Amino acid sequence: MCEVQAVKDLDAVKLVGHLLQRTYGQQMADIWNVGLNLALRISDLLSIKFSDINSDRLTLREGKTGKLATIKLNEKARVVIDRIRAENPDHVYLFQSYRNRWSLNKGPKPLSRRYVSRAISSIGEEVGLALGTHSMRKTRGYHLYKNTRDIARVMKMLRHGSEAVTLRYIGITQDDVDRDFVELEL
Template identity: 65%
Template sequence: MSEVQAIKDAETVQLIGHLLSIRYHRQMADVWYIGLNLALRISDLLAIRFDDIHGDRLQIKERKTGKIADIQLNPKTLARIEKIRADHPDHVYLFQSHRCQQIKQLPPKPLSRRAVTLAFQQVGQELNLSLGTHSMRKTRGYMLYQATKDIGRVMKMLRHTSEGITLRYIGITQEDVDNDFIALEI
């Protein structure tokens, strides 16, 4: 499988969300949009419980690193979360699998990583993009970097320790650096 990339323009971000909504379900579009805004790894995103949300903050312990992610939720993300909560007041997980509801004796479970991966890959193929679950995190990092040109802020948001890794991660290439030299004439 090829490495997934950051989505580098807002129109494509919106198109992906739209296609996920109509090809699959609004829940998959919610994963996309909330995932973009939280910049979490997919395992942490899918494991969010409603009781991890405290007012306008999300507080979780990242599975991969053990670091605490204490994230301020922006108004769009809060609105999506509140809509999910209103539609499914009995859910434990933000992205709870509907299959668990069909089999009442099973405890609640979040959507599977596999289901999200397949949906993202299929939309990516339709758009001729290398799209995957990590694209959300990479896209958030890329867009923050483009808005601020502050790699330190991006590193802090992604909880990275290496500037080089962060630059490669968000897809800043030599071509991008060359274009910056051309665009900025002093």
């Protein structure tokens, strides 16, 4: 498995969303847009049930860490979630698979991680970026850090335990640090 990147250019973030919508449909674009705004691991993002969402807040237990994540939904995430709920009032999952509705005696399931991964990777190849399912989470962390320069805030949002892990995760490299020293003269 190759290392995936944060999307550092905001125009590229929009382009990826547009290409996902054009190539794979609205549901995949919604995954990208909600994923960018919630900064969850893909397994947690795909496991979101409508019952986990109460007004403007999402509450779920993270699969990897077992930590309770309580996330206040921003306007963009709320609009997308409300539209999905209105279009699919009988769905259990926010990103529910349509395959199972024709299967007899099968309950609803979310989209598979593999399908989402292939779609995002494919668009990454098209735009020349190493993209994967973690790119949404990394992109959110990267842009929060660039806007605030507050690594503690980014760590808290991503629920990381170490600054070094967070910096490496969001793609802050030694070149970025060197550039900061050169560009900021006091």
